[in-house]
Amino acid sequence: xxxxxxxxxxxxxxxxxxxxxxxxxxxxxxxxxxxxxxxxxxxxxxxxx
Amino acid sequence: xxxxxxxxxxxxxxxxxxxxxxxxxxxxxxxxxxxxxxxxxxxxxxxxxxxxxxxxxxxxxxxxxxxxxxxxxxxxxxxxxxxxxxxxxxxxxxxxxxxxxxxxxxxxxxxxxxxxxxxxxxxxxxxxxxxxxxxxxxxxxxxxxxxxxxxxxxxxxxxxxxxxxxxxxxxxxxxxxxxxxxxxxxxxxxxxxxxxxxxxxxxxxxxxxxxxxxxxxxxxxxxxxxxxxxxxxxxxxxxxxxxxxxxxxxxxxxxxxxxxxxxxxxxxxxxxxxxxxxxxxxxxxxxxxxxxxxxxxxxxxxxxxxxxxxxxxxxxxxxxxxxxxxxxxxxxxxxxxxxxxxxxxxxxxxxxxxxxxxxxxxxxxxxxxxxxxxxxxxxxxxxxxxxxxxxxxxxxxxxxxxxxxxxxxxxxxxxxxxxxxxxxxxxxxxxxxxxxxxxxxxxxxxxxxxxxxxxxxxxxxxxxxxxxxxxxxxxxxxxxxxxxxxxx
Numbered sequence: 001x002x003x004x005x006x007x008x009x010x011x012x013x014x015x016x017x018x019x020x021x022x023x024x025x026x027x028x029x030x031x032x033x034x035x036x037x038x039x040x041x042x043x044x045x046x047x048x049x
Numbered sequence: 050x051x052x053x054x055x056x057x058x059x060x061x062x063x064x065x066x067x068x069x070x071x072x073x074x075x076x077x078x079x080x081x082x083x084x085x086x087x088x089x090x091x092x093x094x095x096x097x098x099x100x101x102x103x104x105x106x107x108x109x110x111x112x113x114x115x116x117x118x119x120x121x122x123x124x125x126x127x128x129x130x131x132x133x134x135x136x137x138x139x140x141x142x143x144x145x146x147x148x149x150x151x152x153x154x155x156x157x158x159x160x161x162x163x164x165x166x167x168x169x170x171x172x173x174x175x176x177x178x179x180x181x182x183x184x185x186x187x188x189x190x191x192x193x194x195x196x197x198x199x200x201x202x203x204x205x206x207x208x209x210x211x212x213x214x215x216x217x218x219x220x221x222x223x224x225x226x227x228x229x230x231x232x233x234x235x236x237x238x239x240x241x242x243x244x245x246x247x248x249x250x251x252x253x254x255x256x257x258x259x260x261x262x263x264x265x266x267x268x269x270x271x272x273x274x275x276x277x278x279x280x281x282x283x284x285x286x287x288x289x290x291x292x293x294x295x296x297x298x299x300x301x302x303x304x305x306x307x308x309x310x311x312x313x314x315x316x317x318x319x320x321x322x323x324x325x326x327x328x329x330x331x332x333x334x335x336x337x338x339x340x341x342x343x344x345x346x347x348x349x350x351x352x353x354x355x356x357x358x359x360x361x362x363x364x365x366x367x368x369x370x371x372x373x374x375x376x377x378x379x380x381x382x383x384x385x386x387x388x389x390x391x392x393x394x395x396x397x398x399x400x401x402x403x404x405x406x407x408x409x410x411x412x413x414x415x416x417x418x419x420x421x422x423x424x425x426x427x428x429x430x431x432x433x434x435x436x437x438x439x440x441x442x443x444x445x446x447x448x449x450x451x452x453x454x455x456x457x458x459x460x461x462x463x464x465x466x467x468x469x470x471x472x473x474x475x476x477x478x479x480x481x482x483x484x485x486x487x488x489x490x491x492x493x494x495x496x497x498x499x500x501x502x503x504x505x506x507x508x509x510x511x512x513x514x515x516x517x518x519x520x521x522x523x524x525x526x527x528x529x530x531x532x533x534x535x536x537x
Contacts, residue, residue, distance in 0.1 A: 004245075
C-alpha cells in the first residue's frame with residue numbers, strides 16, 4: 001500500500017504538472033486558432049448576391 | 050531567414066524541444082540513479098532540481114536565442130561583447146564533442162532494435178557475449194555510427210519545417226506511446242511490486258548523503274539539455290510571441306515524466322524477471338550499457354510478450370537518442386549558418402566532421418567512455434556561461450523584456466534571484482564535488498591525463514579546448530554576420 005501511495009504522489013507531481021501544462025497549452029492554441037479563423041473570415045469579401 | 054526556417058507551429062517547436070530533452074539518459078540512467086539513491090527521495094530532489102537549475106537555464110537559453118537570433122557563438126558575442134565570443138565557442142564545441150560519440154550510441158540503439166526485430170534475444174543466448182562481440186567489430190559500430198549521423202544529416206538538410214519539425218512531431222508522441230506500452234507490460238508482471246517499491250518508496254536516510262543531491266541535480270541538468278546551447282539554437286526558429294516560460298516548464302516536466310515512465314518500464318522488469326534480488330541489484334549497478342544491452346536483453350525472452358516488447362523498447366531508445374542527436378547537430382550547423390554559410394553546405398560539412406571525429410569512439414569503446422566522462426561534466430561550465438550572459442544582460446531585464454511580455458505564466462522576482470544567486474552556487478557545488486570525488490576516490494591515479502576516468506584527463510582536455518577557443522576568439526567574433534535574420 002505504501003508503495004502505491006508514494007507512486008501516486010510522485011507520479012502525480014510530475015505527470016500532473018506535465019498534463020496540466022499540456023492542457024493549458026492546448027486551450028491557448030485552440031483559442032488562438034479560433035481567433036485567426038474569425039479574423040480571416042472577417043477579411044473575406046462579402047457575398048454580393 | 051526564410052519562413053521555412055521557422056517552426057510552423059507551437060506544437061512543432063514543443064515536439065522538437067521535448068525530443069531534444071528526452072534522450073538515452075532518461076531511459077538508461079535515471080532508473081539506475083533513482084534506484085541507487087533512495088527511490089522516492091531521489092525523485093523529490095530530482096523534481097526540485099528542475100526548478101532550481103534546469104528550467105531557469107532553459108528559459109535563459111530560449112530568451113537569449115530568441116533575442117539575438119543567433120546560435121551560441123553569435124549570442125555571446127552580441128550580449129557579452131566580442132572579447133567573450135569564446136564562451137559561445139566553448140558551448141558549441143562541448144556540444145559537438147558530445148555529438149561525436151552520441152552518434153555512436155545512437156548507432157548501438159539502432160543495432161539492438163534490429164537484433165530485437167530479428168528475435169536475437171532468445172532464452173539461452175549470452176547477451177554479454179553478444180554485446181562484447183558487437184563492440185569488437187569496429188566496422189559494424191562504425192557502420193551504425195555512419196547510419197545514425199547520415200539519417201540525422203538528411204533530416205537537418207531538409208530544414209526546420211520539413212526536417213526537424215516533421216520528424217519530431219512523429220517521433221516524440223511515438224516515444225511516449227512506446228514507453229507507456231513497455232511500462233504497462235512491466236507493471237503487470239508477477240513480482241513487479243518489488244521493483245515499484247524500490248523505485249518509489251523513499252529512503253529518506255539517503256538525503257543525508259551529498260551524492261544523492263548532486264546526482265539528482267546533475268541528472269536533471271544533463272537530461273533536460275539545460276546549458277547545452279540546444280534550446281538557445283531552437284529558439285532562433287520561434288516567433289517573437291512564443292511563450293518562453295510555459296514552453297520551458299512543459300519541456301522540463303515532459304522530461305521528468307518520460308524518465309519516470311522509463312523507470313516504470315525498466316525497474317519492475319529487472320526485479321520481476323531476475324532470478325534473485327542480488328541478481329536484480331547487480332543488473333541495476335551494471336552501468337548504462339550493461340543494464341540496457343546486456344541485462345534487459347537477457348530478461349526480455351523471459352517476459353510473456355517479450356518478443357513484442359523488446360523491439361518496442363529499443364525503438365523507443367532509437368527515437369529518444371535520435372531526436373536529441375538532431376538538436377545537437379543543429380547547434381553545429383547553426384554556427385556555420387551564422388557565419389554566412391547555407392544550410393545545405395553547413396550540414397554536409399558538420400555531418401562529415403561528426404562521422405570522422407566520431408570514429409575513434411566507434412572503434413574504441415574506452416575512448417567513448419573517456420569522452421562521456423570529460424564532456425558530460427563540461428556541460429556544467431556551459432550552463433554557468435549562460436548564467437554569466439544573463440548577469441550581463443540583467444536578470445530582471447531578461448525577465449521583464451523578453452520572458453514575461455509573451456508569457457501566459459509570468460515569472461516573478463524569484464526567477465531572477467534563482468538565476469543570479471542559486472544557480473551559480475549550485476554550479477560551484479556540483480563542479481567542486483566532481484573534482485573532489487575524482488581525487489578522493491582515486492588518490493593514486495587521479496593525476497593521469499591519459500586514463501579513462503581521472504580528474505586530470507578532464508583538466509587536460511578542458512585546458513586544450515579553452516586554449517583553442519580563446520586563440521580563435523577574434524576570428525570567430527569577426528566571422529559572425531552583422532545582421533541576424535528578422536522574424537515576425
